[in-house]
Amino acid sequence: MPTTHVKTMHRPASDARCPSLRLLAAALLALPLAACLGGGGGSSNPEPEPEPEVRTPESIRLNLAGRYATGQYLVSAAEIPAYDPASKRAFVVNAQSGMADVLDMSTPSAPRRIDSLDASAVSPHAVVNSVSVNGGIVALAIEAETKTDPGHVAFYRADTLALLSHVEVGALPDMLTFTPDGRTVLVANEGEPSDDYGTDPEGSISIIDVSDITRPSVRTAGFSAWNGREAELRAAGVRIYGPGANAARDLEPEYIAVSPDGATAWASLQENNALAKIDIASATVTHILPLGYKDHGLEENALDASDEPAALDIAPRPGVLGMYQPDAIAAYQAVDGETYLVLANEGDARAWGEDDPAYWDGDAALGFVEEFRVKHLVHTNGFARRRGDDLPPQLDALAAGALLNPDVFGWCGARAGNPRACRDDEQLGRLKVTWTMGYRSDDNGAPVMFDAAGNPDPAGDRLMYDALYAFGGRSVSIRDANGTLVWDSGAQFERHLASDDCRVGPARDIPCKTFFNANHSSGDAFDNRSDDKGPEPEGVEIGRLGNKTFAFVGLERMGGVMVYDITNAKAPSFVDYYNTRADWTTANPGDALSAAGDLGPEGLKFIPAADAPDGKPLLLLSNEVSGTTAVLEIEQIFAP
Structure with missing residues (x-):
């Protein structure tokens, strides 16, 4: 049977027995209120009314609730989603336009675009890279026209879209996130080099105090303290290998996770196969944590290593090691009270x-x-x-x-x-x-x-x-706060996608193996990514339902979302896989993608039931190839 929690909320007697007073609360706050008079007597201290119980599902299942389509394909027109519960608006990065699309989510089955956030007033020819929302404030990470120049973070009201303030940060600001209390924003300044590697800015993490949103202030957690220690870092397993680079230029923050208490952050250093651990209060990178390598010679870590001939060939490959190289990471507290990190091990090469x-x-x-x-x-x-x-x-x-x-x-x-x-x-x-x-x-x-x-x-x-x-681990991992591997999904992704039990399509009626390790931009690309990074897990989002915590992992190439119950960080279990990708084989993919479902998931956003427009938990999934933002309903399955 599922475990349930019943919370009680102590309401004042006046609020419980006089509904009209709730409507006039703002006016009456300044007046002395002794009681609510009326006949019939009764206790002046009635029993408190319980809140609705929070039930814990036995399992969950994803279903397509609705979709917003930009009508733009293969141009990254939908990348990173965020959500504001008060205005019931989603904010989705549209890299094709360089803006963030604003979607009305009041009807989840029919989201519609109502406006865009244009950052050109902050920086001419700017490009929006990422978005985050907290407490009615929208934060945008804005790349400079020349990506090796300093970028900006700008803040807007979610309801009016008014620009409130902006600050300068490091080069190529990308993923950004609020701390749980909403008073601080952290942004990963990736600091990628120019295409000819002639200019290579330093990577860093900007820590922005937004307690006064009209006057934000910035501190920088950089890597200069690690310069001169490159040999030490390499010996520990950190990849520092760019031409002529020192640590500060070579380390490139990709994604940030913040601990539930808001004291510590971790940034994935994807190309470096490492994590940076950050003390937020002092704005200091305290540790560089190497992630090690995955032994593909073991049966549990088998992989399909070839696209020619196209075939299902998942097998151990002794001598082949996988660099985990996570993209998205997330932090959560497990049942043992410890903070753990969930990592989508995408892989990435410098090119x-x-x-x-x-x-x-x-x-x-x-x-x-x-x-x-x-x-x-x-x-x-x-x-x-x-x-x-x-x-x-x-x-x-x-x-x-x-x-x-x-x-x-x-x-x-x-x-x-x-x-x-x-x-x-x-x-x-x-x-x-x-x-x-x-x-x-x-x-x-x-x-x-x-x-x-x-x-x-x-x-x-x-x-x-x-x-x-x-490149990449073709998996999702869980690590402790010091980067030690606690659990990895091994070969589960590829083995499930190759199994007879797996189905894709909105109705789950197409064998997954039809698109096994397939490219996300063509309909007849069976197995053509096995020689690269396989299904390429890229995005990860965490959602709590009752007493359980779930991880939602987006597969960039194959598409769709893998779902795991990670309540026990040391023993996660596979729950579901949902992919709306349908079959199409025309010569011109752009003509057929509108009927092909959601392709190339880039970012995910969990919306708990309490914040959702219709009271049902949702998952937003932004897809860069199809230019769509899918609204997935999280169906909760309870024990009878």
Whole structure:
């Protein structure tokens, strides 16, 4: 049976017995009120009336309640949602317009756009990156016209959309969030480099005091204190690897979670495969927490590593390690009273200058790309055959070719000096990995060189890869406040999506495997993301229903939302998967996407029943490819 809580609220006798006084409360506050006179006697201290009980569901299920469609496809017209319960408005970042769309949510089945928040008055040619709402105040993160310049955070009234104030923050402000008390806003200033990596601003977290919303003040938690400690951080497992970068320039905050008590925050450092732990009161980054690596050689961490031939092939791959590299993170208090973090392990590679032919022609000063296919990395003829195509010049300068350690990769046929079947498409050949990690190095980080036959040789020109590092964990994780892994979903995402029990479509009538590891922008893309990051979990949102806490995880490529009961952080359980994606196979996806459902979920927002327009808990899901914001009803299933 579900556990229920009954709360009691002590009302004054006058309020309980004289409804008219409630309507006149504002006028009567200044008057002495002794009693409410009337016949019939009765106690002057009646029993308090109980609030409606808060029931705990046995389970939940997602259903489509409504949808707002921008009619704009493949242009990121719906990215991050937020919600104001007082005005019953949703605010959705529209990257195509550079604004935030304002949606009337008073009828969840038919949300409609009523206006937009345009930040050009704050910064000309500005682009809105993220949005958060608290207490009737809307906060927008605003990117400067030149993304490496300082950005802004602006504050608006949710009901009138009036601009209240704005402040300057770091370069490329992205995700932002209020502390639970609403008095502070934190924003992740990602500080991405320019496309040619010529300018690389420092990453930081701005901490904005909004206790007086008309005069906000900013403090900055930066990473300069970690400069000079790069070797220490690398040894601990933090990736610091950008060209010529120190810690402050290389660490790039992506997403922020705040503890329930509002004292501590954590920022995901996605490319660095780490978290920054922040003391809010002192505006200080106190710890850089490496996240470690996922062993895809274990059965519970199996993956599909190839898109060619297109097939379901989820299997262990010894020697392949996954960098968790979370995007969205969230904090919550579990049943044991401890604070835990929930992380969507999307994965992300640095790829700057990839659209400049001069970079691929060998000019390393014009970019930096770390991604490379295994089949090209360990080809027996070396790297030169890929010059002018997809060979990063930094890798070309490091060595003439690379080998696989046969002691690690013997399972797929590797022998000294020859990868053999390991580089076949159906094995590891198609998998995209980072070339910056996994090769054998000395105590100073310099590569240990080998000859083409696989023998150690200081005069050799080959790298020896003892491990291959793939992007993302293809999972959701739970970690404690110090970044220690408590639980990971392992291979559950891919195995569920490949199972006969899984169904997609608004009516859940299409086999999930139809779109297994599929791209989010074409209808016949079965398995074409297995060589990249699989289903790509990107967004995560937490919702509490009764005594249970649930995590909602958006899958960017495959689409849809995975739901887990995370009440017990050490033993979460899978609850539901819902994806409105439908089937379409026309030659021009733009002509058919309007009938294809919601594609490319980017951001999620949980709306508890008490704040929802119709008294039912909801989940907003913004989808960057289809340009839609889906309103999902959270159906609560109670024990009989």
